Amino acid sequence: MKNNQRIHIIFLLLIGLTLAAFGTYAYNANTAGNAEQTNSIASAPGSTAGDCLQNGDPGTDSTLNGASNAETAQPAPVPSPTTTTYTVKSGDTLWDIAALYHTTVAQLQALNHLTSDALSLDQTLLVAGQADQGIKVAQQAPAPTPSRSGTTSRTAVLQYAAKYLHTPYKYGGTTPAGFDCSGFVQYVYKHFGLSLPRTAAAQASAGVRVDKANLSPGDLVFFKTGSSGIDHVGIYAGSGRFIHSSSPTSGGVIYTSLGESFYARTYAGARRLSY
Numbered sequence: 371m372k373n374n375q376r377i378h379i380i381f382l383l384l385i386g387l388t389l390a391a392f393g394t395y396a397y398n399a400n401t402a403g404n405a406e407q408t409n410s411i412a413s414a415p416g417s418t419a420g421d422c423l424q425n426g427d428p429g430t431d432s433t434l435n436g437a438s439n440a441e442t443a444q445p446a447p448v449p450s451p452t453t454t455t456y457t458v459k460s461g462d463t464l465w466d467i468a469a470l471y472h473t474t475v476a477q478l479q480a481l482n483h484l485t486s487d488a489l490s491l492d493q494t495l496l497v498a499g500q501a502d503q504g505i506k507v508a509q510q511a512p513a514p515t516p517s518r519s520g521t522t523s524r525t526a527v528l529q530y531a532a533k534y535l536h537t538p539y540k541y542g543g544t545t546p547a548g549f550d551c552s553g554f555v556q557y558v559y560k561h562f563g564l565s566l567p568r569t570a571a572a573q574a575s576a577g578v579r580v581d582k583a584n585l586s587p588g589d590l591v592f593f594k595t596g597s598s599g600i601d602h603v604g605i606y607a608g609s610g611r612f613i614h615s616s617s618p619t620s621g622g623v624i625y626t627s628l629g630e631s632f633y634a635r636t637y638a639g640a641r642r643l644s645y
Contacts, residue, residue, distance in 0.1 A: 454500070458493040471497045475630070488621025490536060524588035531558045531605055531613050531623075538622040539615050544568075551602050554615040554623060555590065558605065564645045570603040577641040582628075585640055591628070593636040600638050 456467060468475050478484070481496050489495075531554075540548025544557055552570045559566050567573050574592050585591070585606050593602040604614025607625060615623050626633060 453496055453498050456495045456497050458489045458491060458495065467495065467497065471499045473498060486617075486620045488616075488619065488624060490621065524586070527558065527562060527588050528605065528607055528613070530561055531607075534558075534623050535613075536622055536624070537615070539618045539620070543615075549615040549623060551604065551615045555603050555605060559643070559645070562645055564643060571600045573603055574600045574639070574641060577643040580640045580642045582637065582640060586642065588643070590641045590643065592638045592640065593633060594638045595632075595636045602636075606640065 456471075458467075468478055478495065478497065481498065534546060534549070534554065534557075537546055537554075538548045539550065541550050542553070543549045544553035546557075549557065552566075552568060552573055555570075555573060556566045556568060566576055570592060573590060577590070580586075580589055587606055587608040589606040591604050591606050591612050592600045593604075594600055595602050602614070604612040604626070606612045606628075610628050611625050612628060613623065613625050616626065628634060628637065
């Protein structure tokens with residue numbers, strides 16, 4: 371009887387030990403499987419320890435291996451300068467328009483693919499920025515002070531000259547069919563009964579000399595653009611500008627600023643006529 375009890379007890383102990391060993395093995399196998407799964411996820415392409423923070427941080431790049439997160443806000447594009455249009459009026463120059471929009475003549479030429487400073491009436495220009503309301507581009511010929519003679523005002527001279535804006539340049543031309551520089555000046559003053567020599571060099575001897583700082587509308591302004599002395603002339607229009615028959619590529623009769631580099635560099639003096 372006692373032997374049977376001992377055998378039974380031993381049998382139960384063996385069963386208990388077997389169950390305990392099996393349980394330990396199952397636990398270890400499950401733990402190893404979880405660790406392997408974790409390591410597999412961590413080593414997957416595109417997965418990093420910072421992905422959660424990155425994807426949850428607005429404004430950061432959430433692209434993983436070329437796939438973008440549609441819920442992440444994209445940065446707004448940087449706006450380009452405001453571009454508007456300007457319609458050329460009588461008497462306008464690139465210099466005036468550039469001053470109005472706080473830009474430069476070179477920038478206007480580049481924006482509009484211009485190869486010269488010539489403008490046409492009603493021409494539409496692209497301009498960057500907003501116009502300064504404190505600056506007005508001349509819409510007609512400047513209004514200078516009357517002459518002392520009391521018979522012909524400088525206003526009348528310049529208004530008459532402005533009638534021929536954009537008349538084509540023609541070498542040797544002396545009529546509205548085409549003017550060269552001195553032919554234009556001669557034609558304008560002939561209308562008011564004043565006879566002037568034919569060439570710019572000869573016209574430089576008419577009237578009396580006047581300093582650049584004391585220029586008045588209606589004065590003749592002269593330039594040395596070549597190596598043979600005075601070879602260009604125009605009529606001072608006030609506000610630092612003059613009207614002249616410029617060249618075939620510049621649009622014929624136009625307004626130009628005395629401050630433009632070419633004319634500032636070649637300026638040769640001025641004469642005041644009595645009329």
